Amino acid sequence: MKCSHLLALISFLAFTGCSKQGPTGPKGDTGLQGAQGPQGPKGDTGTANVIYSDWTGGFSGTSGEWSVPALTAGVLDSSVVLIYGITDGIIFTLPYDNVNGSGFYVNDLISTGNIELLCDANDNLDLYMFRYVIIPPGVLATGIPRTYRELMSRLGIAP
DSSP states (O other): OOHHHHHHHHHHHHHHHTOOOOOOOOOOOOOOOOOOOOOOOOOOOOOTTOEEOOOBOOOOTTEEEEEOTTOOHHHHHHSEEEEEEEETTEEEESSEEOTTTTOOEEEEEEETTEEEEEEOTTOOGGGOEEEEEEEOTTSOTTOOOSSHHHHHHHHTOOO
């Protein structure tokens, strides 16, 4: 190896082997804001603060208690709370009372933190699943949907 190459190698090793990091310097000024990017695609329809449960079963007998912590005093004072039942693929709104037919009924009593489900003595709650929908004030300016399908469509609720 030539002397000049050896000297260059020693110099390189001396400088890289002794590198030292100093303290971080002061923060610089904030730069100018960049141009606004393009608008993104329209998102999926949301439920705008609407709260709804999954279809829930597991009740038996002619009465059942359903603990619903979302039913606060404030919610009960200002929101619409709807309860739906389903059996054999048929969805119905509670309270349901078939006075012109068999006398069959399923009712609900809503209170802070709780929904009580009741059915007639010839029936059993284990035949049904239930879902609640809580609609806060200001979500529906044009009235409450009359059917479950209309509710799903207008509020973007999954079946």
